[in-house]
Structure formats: structure tokens, C-alpha cells
Amino acid sequence: MQITIDGKILEFHKGQTILDIARTNKIEIPTLCYHKMLKPEGRCRVCLVEANSKIVTACDTLAEDNMQVVTTSERIRRLRLEALNLIASTVPKETLRKENELTKTMRLVGFKKPTYKHNIVKDKDKSSAAIWKSMDECIVCGRCVQACSKMQTVNALSYMGRGYSTIVVGSENQPLKDTTCVSCGQCSLFCPTDAITEASDISKVEKALRLKSKIKVVQVAPSVRVSVGEFFGLEPGTIVTGQIVASLKKLGFDAVFDTNLSADLTIVEEAKEFVDRFKKGNLPMFTSCCPAWIDFCCEFYPEFINKLSNTKSPQMMLGALIKTYYAKRLGLKPSDIISVSIMPCTAKKREAKLKNINASNVKDIDYVLTTRELGQWLKSKKINPAKLLPAEFDCPLGESTGGGALFGVTGGVMEAALRTAYFYIKGEEMKDPKIEPIRGTKSLREFEVNIGKNKVKGAVAHTLERAREIIERIKKGESFDFVEVMACPGGCIGGGGQPKPVDWEAIEKRAKAIYSIDENKKIRLCHQNPDLKRVYETFLQKPGSKKAKALLHRKYPKRGKPQQQD
Amino acid sequence: MTEKKILFDSALKGAGIALSKTPTEVIEVVKNSGLRGRGGAGFPTGLKWEIAAKSQGEHYIICNADEGEPGTFKDRLILSTVPLNVIEGIIIASHAVGAKQAYIYLRGEYNYFLPKIRKAIKKARPLMEKIELNLDIVVGQGAYICGEETAILNSIEGHRPEPRKRPPYPAEKGLYGSPTVVNNVETLAMVPLIFLGIFDPKKRLCSLSGDVEKPGVFEILEGKQIGKILEEAKPIGIPKAICFGASGGIMPYDPCMEITEENIKERGCFFGSGTIIIVNHTHSIVELCESIQKFFVHESCGYCMSCREGSKRMLEYIKRISAGKATMKDLNKLEELCNFVSVASFCALGRSMPLHILTALRHFREEFVRKCR
The missing domain is CATH 3.30.70.20 (Alpha-Beta Plaits)
Incomplete structure (x- = not known):
């Protein structure tokens, strides 16, 4: 079928909208409410075009054979300006000065300033x-x-x-x-x-950093290192691990630790739990590193709470180690340490404030900042990580493996856990640590992995719509052994705290970067992490020990979301 | 106001004849009758049924009794005098498209008709059982937008009443994604008359109100002069303008004008649901527009930006004009905004919203200009 857009004759197939065709052929149509990852709703009326001399929105109008479309004409331009005039007058002037998708669209259309008076909405x-x-x-x-x-x-x-x-x-x-x-x-x-x-917690963290009597410690999540560069003009997926460490030091932190290490720790504990449960029953086991997924399961499927792994998330595990192991090494009280974490996630903010999550007698994690907040903060301090010399994570919680890095991407936890579970069951290492069927971008992936004589049937889901789908299927009688759920599209690399505006290509580039971190690590199996081995030898004894259970595992409520501390 | 019976009471006879025919025959008869939708858009009823009958899936019939247009009350008269005709229409439509479930979407303020409608349903039960039809009444919560045929679907499904993108039209993909026929009360009430052989497509009901001594529902023959109709209703004062409801536009009163779709369309207006509000010399057109616009600001559903924000800004302009604080520049800007809203809005309600201002500016521009500085 054929359509003519601005005089160009273009081929298309059934079901494509005018906007789809225009975008694939690099014809610019400004949009605002449209997002590629969502269904077009046609609310903002900015993407108006003329189709067969009728004014329609390009985002939700299906193309028809022999349709004549005009995207640039004086009439269209005026209509778009009027649309933006109405929209821009609903927000305060400060918003129009900031860099966001609204101002980007305004620039594209050539709109300057609203003529209507802004009415304040106090909500x-x-x-x-x-x-x-x-x-x-x-x-x-x-x-x-x-x-x-x-x-x-x-x-x-x-x-x-x-x-x-x-x-x-x-x-x-x-x-x-x-x-x-x-x-x-x-x-x-x-x-x-x-x-x-x-x-936002930036101001609280800034205040805490000024406290001279405290040791200020920060940890960086696996997926932050492949996305924070985007704030400073770098391509999505540029790995800036060392630069983040250097800039956090510049902001005034005393020690910068790696959440990848506690991701390794999570795997060691979770794989141990999985192997135990695989032998004893109580399957499937669901991963527990995504706090939004935990909330979702507790809120909507309380009957599945006992299927959740009871290992803490990497953030809370490192928090626990910082306020116990690290404090003990330095001869400090837990309250002498301020522990901050940089996360791609908003749910981590709530997780850090939960009741019964702390290993020490104070909060294990004092403040959580998202990737966006870090970007904003660094910009306000005029620190450009891209221009800094890379630095190393600090001892004793700075070494990590490729397995831990994978936590940032959907399927990563599953892959890393199976590598370690393989070792626990067979007593030998996997020859090729890459488990291909787990990888990919499909929002629900199912696979079977052979470990010796045992077959492990697993599933990986990202977005909670897919999590709901898999649970409903289990309820109907399907059986799985191990299920990984990440609430956000693509996993943490598409997390709710990542740079805006989100788009799927950026998420894929970040995923590639995460996999390259894994491949370039000398050690790719979590249980071989030298720093962790030392932690176990001198402090935790062995995976699943009484001490490990007390510090690194958590309990869930019987039903309803876990409660917050006041 | 008098509520005289102007429609013929079919008393289940029409439906009885229709059920003895095959669905295809029924559709053929309705198509040949020339019946068009009486809710506003005027889509040929038989064609609508045919499209729905040919679409795959479970079928639904919805009787749109959410009569919310200001100045429109013909459906009320039908429901209070011949509710059985409407039920018969629903039964015939269900038979024609093969629906096993039908709904009457009743305007919330009309809930006092419930006993009457239930009684009529009880009378028609034997016929309904014959075609295994279940008929439920859904009472609306008072939103004007629910009279729009896709918003009605969302409302029945329990969602926020917001319009849906068309196409797909409800006849192809409607309630719960299944083919659905949405017909107005008057349309359905006419259906049994077709089978009795007494239906005349040139006759339609018209709600007449405004500056008249005897407002009410009149059955008018297409082509009748407006002055003749007014003789019956007895105007108060000197009629100046005719307003065709909130979304039908305003035009100058001309006693010799014959009421036909074309004549009204020629003057930029829209007869749609058959509403005539007579406006006499004591009223200012600007004030009329202000009060209509207030109605739209209140009833815009908020789905699309153009109607949501546009309605508010239009009212701001009119208020300024009405208060004598506006300039000619404001008037031009208002006209431009109206033109924007009339092409850029998501649904038919939004697109027809500026019609009253645009037609008022076309026919009564001097009233606006006089108020501008």
C-alpha cells in the first residue's frame, strides 16, 4: 500500500499510523503526549497533520491506501502553535524555562511564550x-x-x-x-x-555531607554506570564507572563502594536458597531484588509471598555490610556512618525506609538518590564526570564480578544465579558462563537449563503486566522452578529513576554495555569474588549461615505491602 | 408543558411482525424505510445494523437515552408516553443483528421513568424470551459526554466516561470490543412503526422551547416553514434568533425558512437532535453564547487538551467581551481559537463545541463588535 507524505510516495503495511510511517522515513512531526513505548491516546493534539484535506492527529490515525498527507503548511503550523499555547499556559513559567519534553516540542514547533494567563492548581x-x-x-x-x-x-x-x-x-x-x-x-x-x-533527597544528603563527625559512605548500583553519562552528552550505554567514583569523591564522600559486590553476595545467598528449595520443594522461587516487584506481589498476590526468595536486595545487603562488617573493621558505631546509595530506582527509596529491613540498630541506608538526582546534583556543582580521571572503588567492598554487573539488566539475576547454582549442584564451574536463552528483550522469556541430570525450568519477566501474566499462569497449574521479575522495562536500566526521556533504543544500548562489563571481567562467577570470600572468612562464615541469615535475609508481611518506618 | 401522545402506540404489533421475518429481511426493510439516526449524526439505521450483523463476535444493542443536550426533551416524551415502542425497537434490532444482551443507558435525571420502563419490559418479556434477549437498564451519572456513542461504552464498562478513537466504530468494535449498535430513543421508537407500514421518514420530532408560550414536542414534516410551527407555539415578543441546542449553532429567525437539513446546514448550523430554542429581541446573543459556553466548560470531559483548555479560554474571551473589556484583537483571537477547537478536538462533542460562537459571529457579528473597544 502507498501513502503520500509531503509529496513523497511511501510504502506502508496495514496497521501503521501516519506517525509511524513518517518516523521510519525521517519526516519530522512534533509530538508531545505520544510515546513509543505506550499506546497513542491522542490527548495533546500537537501532532496535527492534514490527511485527505482533513485535520487529524498523526499519532493515532491509521494510514489508508492512497492517503494524501501534508505535515508542513501554514495552516498546520498555526494549529500546532495554538495547541502549544493552550498547553504551555497550564504550567508555571519556571517549567517552560527547564529542559524537558514540553520545551523540546515547543522549540521544534517554534513556539515562544503562552498568551494565556496561568491558573495555579494547588494539588x-x-x-x-x-x-x-x-x-x-x-x-x-x-x-x-x-x-x-x-x-x-x-x-x-x-x-x-x-x-x-x-x-x-x-x-x-x-x-x-x-x-x-x-x-x-x-x-x-x-x-x-x-x-x-x-x-528528592539531594538537600538532605548535602546537609549530611557537611557533618564532620561522620564517615560518609556511598554505593553505586550496577545500572547507574551505563546511564549517568547521558546527562553530560555521552551516548546511552557509555560506561563511566571510574568517573562516577571520582565525581562522588569530589562531592565529598569518604568511601565509594560497589553495589555490584553485594549483587554478587545476593547471588551467593540466593543461589544457595534456590538449591535448598530445589531439593526440598516450595517452588517456584521468585527473585527478591526488585522492591517494586516485592510490593506488587505482597499487595496483589499475597498467596505467593512464601514463594519470594527471602534474600535482601543488593542495596540492603551492602547497607547491612557497611553498618556491621565495615563499621566493625573501622571500630565505629553504626550510627557514625552515613550510608547513601545511588540507584536507578525510586522504589529503593521506599525500601530503605521499611520496617524490619535493617541489620544494624540504625537505618542501614540513610539516603537513596536516583540516577536523575545524581545527574542534577553534579550539574549544579558543575562537576562533569566525563572530564574526570577514573578512580577505583574503595576497599574492602569494591571488588565485583561479571555476574554482579548483570543485575542491571532483565534476566541478569537469573543468569548469574544459575551460574552459581550450577557450581553448588555439580561442584564444578560452568564452561561457558553465557546462558543465551535467558538474554533478550522479550518481556516474557521462558527457558530450560540442564544442570547435570536436573532440568531447571525458569522464566524471566519485566514490567509488572508480564509478572501478573506469569503468576496467573502458575495459578492455572503451570509449573516453574525459578522466576525472575523486574518491574521496569528492560530491568534496572529502564528503571524509574533513570535519565529522561526514556526510550527503548537507549535501554538496549545500556543493556549492551552491561553485558560488555560482564564479558570484560576476569571473574564472571559471583561466588569467586575475592572481597566476598574475605567477608565470608572473617565475618559471615559461609553462605546461608546463621549470621548471614540474620544480616542478609528478610521477612515479609503476611499480606499487603511491607510497612514503612515513620 | 403538555405531554400529549404524538407517537402511534405500536403495542407489540410491530415487533410481532418483525420477529416473523429473518434478520436479513428485517435489515432490508429498515434500510429501505429511509430511517436515519435521530440522535444527531443521522447515520442510516439499517446500514448500521448491517455493519454490526456482519462483524464477528457477541453483539450488543444499546439504547442511548442519555438525552443531555440543552433544550432537547423529545426522548423524555417518548419514554413517558410510548416506552413500549422503544423496547420493541430494541427487540427488533437485537433480532436483526443477533444480540443476546441489550442495554438502555438512561440519563440519571430521568430515573423517575424506571418504573414505567420496567413495566414496558415486563409486557415485552414473551417476545424477548423468544429471541433469548436480556435487557438491562444502566442509569447514567450525569455527564453530558455519555451521550457520545463511544463514551457510553466506556461508561457501561465501568470506566471513566471518555470518548474512544473512531474508527473502529462501535458497530465493528464496541462494548467489550464486540460489535455494538448504539441507537437513539427516537430512532428505536420509530422502528416498530416501519413494520406497521406507518413510518414516514420526512416526519420527525422536534423539541421547541425558548421565548414561546407553549413549548413542547412537535411532530414536524420536513419542509414546513418555521413561522408555521411558531404559530402553534405562540412566540413571546419578537423572535430574533433560533438556537439549535448547545451544539447546533445559532442563526437569525426567518419565518419563511423551510425546515430541512440542507437549509439549516447552509446557515452553518446543525439540526442534529431536533432542537429549536427561540430567542427573542430582549436577549443578547453574546450572553446566550456565554451561557452555552459555561455549559461546555462544565461538561468537557477533559480527555483531549483542545476541548479541555480551549473551552475554558473561549469562556474567558466571551466573558471579557460581555463585560465590555475586550478589544477587536480579542475577538479575532476568539475566532481563531474556535476554528482550532472545531478541527483539533478528539471527539464530535469537542468539535461541535465552538459552533455556537462561530455561527453567532457569522450572523450576529455586530453584537460582538458593539461590545468590543
């Missing part, structure tokens, strides 16, 4: 430990609600009011903390303005 929600919502900056593009209800099937956000008083609220107009919100932060990632953001 702010800072109840959640992870996500803040300020409706004055909202343009009701609908992306957050769609991400929450369709991609994550959580339905924590909905609309309230009608006409111009339509706003996005926590479902049934409850504060976000009282909804089913699992803190995944996808809403904040898709927000084209800053109406929904992470709960």
Missing part, C-alpha cells in the same frame, strides 16, 4: 517515600496513568474531575502512599514535565 502530594506529585506542572498527557495501569497493571493513578479541572490523583483520590502504588517510578520517567518526580 501536591508528597505522602509517598518514593514519588512526589505536583499537579501545577501537569499537562494531563495521560502517560503516567497509562504506564501505571497498562504497563504495570497497578492502577495507583487515575483521573479526577472533568474539563479543565481534570487532574491526576492517587486512585480514588487517596494520597499516593495509601494506594496500591509500588513505587516503581515509571510515572515519573514518562512525565514530559516535572509534575511527577522522585522524592
Whole structure:
């Protein structure tokens, strides 16, 4: 079939929209509410074009054979300007000065400044430990609600009011903390303005850094090192591990530790748990490193809580080691250490504040910053990591393996855990540590791996819609041994705290970078981590020991999301 | 207001004849009758049924009784005088497209009709059992947008009443993704009359109100002069303009104008649901526009930006004009905004919203100009 766009005759196939065809042929049509990873809803009316002399939105209008489309004409330009005039007048002037998707579209269309008066919407929600919502900056593009209800099937956000008083609220107009919100932060990632953001902790961390009496320690998650460079003009997937360490030192931290190490630790403990459960029963085992997934399971499928692995996430494991093992080595009290973590995730903010999660008598993790917050902070301090000399992570919690690095990507936990489980079951190492069927970008992947005579049937799911699908299938009688769930698309590399605007190509590039980190590591099996071996020898004894259970494992509530500390 | 019976009461006879025919024959008869939708868009009813019948899946019939257009009350008269005709229409439509489930989507404010409608359903039960039809009544919650045929689907499914993208049209993919026929009350009430052989496509019901002594529902023959109709309703004062409901536009009163779709369309207006509001010399057109616009600001669903923000800004302009604070520049900007909203909005409601201002500016521009500085 053929369509003519701006005089160019183009081929297309059934089901393609005008925008799809234009984008594949590099014809620019400005959009705002449209996002490639979501279903087009046609709310913002910016992508107007003329199709067969009728004005339509390009994002949701299916192309027809012999359609005549005009994307640039004086009439179209004026209509788009009027659309942006109406949209831009709904947000405060400060938002129009910031760099975001709205201002990007404004530049593209050539729109300067709204002529209508801005009416302030006083609706702010800072109840959640992870996500803040300020409706004055909202343009009701609908992306957050769609991400929450369709991609994550959580339905924590909905609309309230009608006409111009339509706003996005926590479902049934409850504060976000009282909804089913699992803190995944996808809403904040898709927000084209800053109406929904992470709960910002930058100022608190800055204040804490000024305390002379404390030792300030920070950890960096596996997926942050492949994405934070994007704030400084680097390509998605540029690995800036050493530069992050150097810039964190410049910000004033005393020690920079690697969450990859505790990812290794998680694998060692989780693989041990899996092997035990594989022998004794109580399968499938679900991974437990994604706090949004834990919240989701506890909230929507409490009958599956006993199937969750009870190992803590890498963030909380390193937090536990910092306030116990590290404090003991330095001869300090846990309260003498301020422990900060840099995470790709908003749910980690809530996780750090949970009841019964701490190994020490104080909070194991004091503050959590997202990748976005780190980028923002570094920019405000005029530190450009791209221009710094790389530095090394600090002893004694700085060494990591390729397996730990994989935590940043969907399927990574599964792959690393199976490498170690193989060793536990067979007593020998895997010849080729790459397990191909686990990798990929499909949102639900199933596979079988042979370990000696045993067959392990596993599944990897990312986005909670797929998690729900796999649980429903298990409920109907299908059996799996090991299931990995990551709440965000692509895993942590597509996390709710990652750089905006998100797009699938960037996520794929970050995934490639993560796999290259794994491949370039001399040690790729988590249980061979030399730093960890030392931790076990001098402190934890052996995987699954009483001490390890006390410090590195957690308990879940009987039903409902784990509760926060006040 | 008098509620006289103007429609013929079919008393299950029409449906009885229709059920003795095959579905294809029924569709053929309705197609040949020339019946068009009476809710506004005027889509040929038989064709709609045929499209739905040919689409795969479970079929649904929805009777749209969410009569929310200001100045429109013909459906109310039908429901209060001949509710059985409507039920018969639903039964015939269900038979034609093969639906086993039908809904009456009743405007919330009309809930006092519930006993009457239930009684009519009870009377029609034997016929319904014959075609295994289940008929439920859904009472709306008061949103104007629910009269839009896709928003009605969302409302019945329990979602926020927002319009859906068309195509796919409800007849292909409607309620729960299945082919669905959405017909207006008047349309369905006409169906049994077709089978009794007394249906005349040139006759339609018209809700007449405004500055008249005897407002009410009139059955008018296409081509009748508006002055003749007004003789019956007895105007108060000197009629100046006719307003065709909130979304139908405003045009100057001309007693000799014959009421036909074409004549009204020629003047930029839209007869749609058969609403005539007479406006006399004591009213200012600007004020009329202001009050209509207030209605739209209140009833915009908020789905698309153009209607959501546009309605509010349009009202701001009109208020400024009405208060005598606007300039000619404002008036031009208002017109430009109206033109934007009328092409850029997501649904038919949004696109028809500026019609009253655009037609008022076309026919009564001097009233606006006089108020501008």
C-alpha cells in the first residue's frame, strides 16, 4: 500500500499510523503526549497533520491506501502553535524555562511564550517515600496513568474531575502512599514535565555531607554506570564507572563502594536458597531484588509471598555490610556512618525506609538518590564526570564480578544465579558462563537449563503486566522452578529513576554495555569474588549461615505491602 | 408543558411482525424505510445494523437515552408516553443483528421513568424470551459526554466516561470490543412503526422551547416553514434568533425558512437532535453564547487538551467581551481559537463545541463588535 507524505510516495503495511510511517522515513512531526513505548491516546493534539484535506492527529490515525498527507503548511503550523499555547499556559513559567519534553516540542514547533494567563492548581502530594506529585506542572498527557495501569497493571493513578479541572490523583483520590502504588517510578520517567518526580533527597544528603563527625559512605548500583553519562552528552550505554567514583569523591564522600559486590553476595545467598528449595520443594522461587516487584506481589498476590526468595536486595545487603562488617573493621558505631546509595530506582527509596529491613540498630541506608538526582546534583556543582580521571572503588567492598554487573539488566539475576547454582549442584564451574536463552528483550522469556541430570525450568519477566501474566499462569497449574521479575522495562536500566526521556533504543544500548562489563571481567562467577570470600572468612562464615541469615535475609508481611518506618 | 401522545402506540404489533421475518429481511426493510439516526449524526439505521450483523463476535444493542443536550426533551416524551415502542425497537434490532444482551443507558435525571420502563419490559418479556434477549437498564451519572456513542461504552464498562478513537466504530468494535449498535430513543421508537407500514421518514420530532408560550414536542414534516410551527407555539415578543441546542449553532429567525437539513446546514448550523430554542429581541446573543459556553466548560470531559483548555479560554474571551473589556484583537483571537477547537478536538462533542460562537459571529457579528473597544 502507498501513502503520500509531503509529496513523497511511501510504502506502508496495514496497521501503521501516519506517525509511524513518517518516523521510519525521517519526516519530522512534533509530538508531545505520544510515546513509543505506550499506546497513542491522542490527548495533546500537537501532532496535527492534514490527511485527505482533513485535520487529524498523526499519532493515532491509521494510514489508508492512497492517503494524501501534508505535515508542513501554514495552516498546520498555526494549529500546532495554538495547541502549544493552550498547553504551555497550564504550567508555571519556571517549567517552560527547564529542559524537558514540553520545551523540546515547543522549540521544534517554534513556539515562544503562552498568551494565556496561568491558573495555579494547588494539588501536591508528597505522602509517598518514593514519588512526589505536583499537579501545577501537569499537562494531563495521560502517560503516567497509562504506564501505571497498562504497563504495570497497578492502577495507583487515575483521573479526577472533568474539563479543565481534570487532574491526576492517587486512585480514588487517596494520597499516593495509601494506594496500591509500588513505587516503581515509571510515572515519573514518562512525565514530559516535572509534575511527577522522585522524592528528592539531594538537600538532605548535602546537609549530611557537611557533618564532620561522620564517615560518609556511598554505593553505586550496577545500572547507574551505563546511564549517568547521558546527562553530560555521552551516548546511552557509555560506561563511566571510574568517573562516577571520582565525581562522588569530589562531592565529598569518604568511601565509594560497589553495589555490584553485594549483587554478587545476593547471588551467593540466593543461589544457595534456590538449591535448598530445589531439593526440598516450595517452588517456584521468585527473585527478591526488585522492591517494586516485592510490593506488587505482597499487595496483589499475597498467596505467593512464601514463594519470594527471602534474600535482601543488593542495596540492603551492602547497607547491612557497611553498618556491621565495615563499621566493625573501622571500630565505629553504626550510627557514625552515613550510608547513601545511588540507584536507578525510586522504589529503593521506599525500601530503605521499611520496617524490619535493617541489620544494624540504625537505618542501614540513610539516603537513596536516583540516577536523575545524581545527574542534577553534579550539574549544579558543575562537576562533569566525563572530564574526570577514573578512580577505583574503595576497599574492602569494591571488588565485583561479571555476574554482579548483570543485575542491571532483565534476566541478569537469573543468569548469574544459575551460574552459581550450577557450581553448588555439580561442584564444578560452568564452561561457558553465557546462558543465551535467558538474554533478550522479550518481556516474557521462558527457558530450560540442564544442570547435570536436573532440568531447571525458569522464566524471566519485566514490567509488572508480564509478572501478573506469569503468576496467573502458575495459578492455572503451570509449573516453574525459578522466576525472575523486574518491574521496569528492560530491568534496572529502564528503571524509574533513570535519565529522561526514556526510550527503548537507549535501554538496549545500556543493556549492551552491561553485558560488555560482564564479558570484560576476569571473574564472571559471583561466588569467586575475592572481597566476598574475605567477608565470608572473617565475618559471615559461609553462605546461608546463621549470621548471614540474620544480616542478609528478610521477612515479609503476611499480606499487603511491607510497612514503612515513620 | 403538555405531554400529549404524538407517537402511534405500536403495542407489540410491530415487533410481532418483525420477529416473523429473518434478520436479513428485517435489515432490508429498515434500510429501505429511509430511517436515519435521530440522535444527531443521522447515520442510516439499517446500514448500521448491517455493519454490526456482519462483524464477528457477541453483539450488543444499546439504547442511548442519555438525552443531555440543552433544550432537547423529545426522548423524555417518548419514554413517558410510548416506552413500549422503544423496547420493541430494541427487540427488533437485537433480532436483526443477533444480540443476546441489550442495554438502555438512561440519563440519571430521568430515573423517575424506571418504573414505567420496567413495566414496558415486563409486557415485552414473551417476545424477548423468544429471541433469548436480556435487557438491562444502566442509569447514567450525569455527564453530558455519555451521550457520545463511544463514551457510553466506556461508561457501561465501568470506566471513566471518555470518548474512544473512531474508527473502529462501535458497530465493528464496541462494548467489550464486540460489535455494538448504539441507537437513539427516537430512532428505536420509530422502528416498530416501519413494520406497521406507518413510518414516514420526512416526519420527525422536534423539541421547541425558548421565548414561546407553549413549548413542547412537535411532530414536524420536513419542509414546513418555521413561522408555521411558531404559530402553534405562540412566540413571546419578537423572535430574533433560533438556537439549535448547545451544539447546533445559532442563526437569525426567518419565518419563511423551510425546515430541512440542507437549509439549516447552509446557515452553518446543525439540526442534529431536533432542537429549536427561540430567542427573542430582549436577549443578547453574546450572553446566550456565554451561557452555552459555561455549559461546555462544565461538561468537557477533559480527555483531549483542545476541548479541555480551549473551552475554558473561549469562556474567558466571551466573558471579557460581555463585560465590555475586550478589544477587536480579542475577538479575532476568539475566532481563531474556535476554528482550532472545531478541527483539533478528539471527539464530535469537542468539535461541535465552538459552533455556537462561530455561527453567532457569522450572523450576529455586530453584537460582538458593539461590545468590543
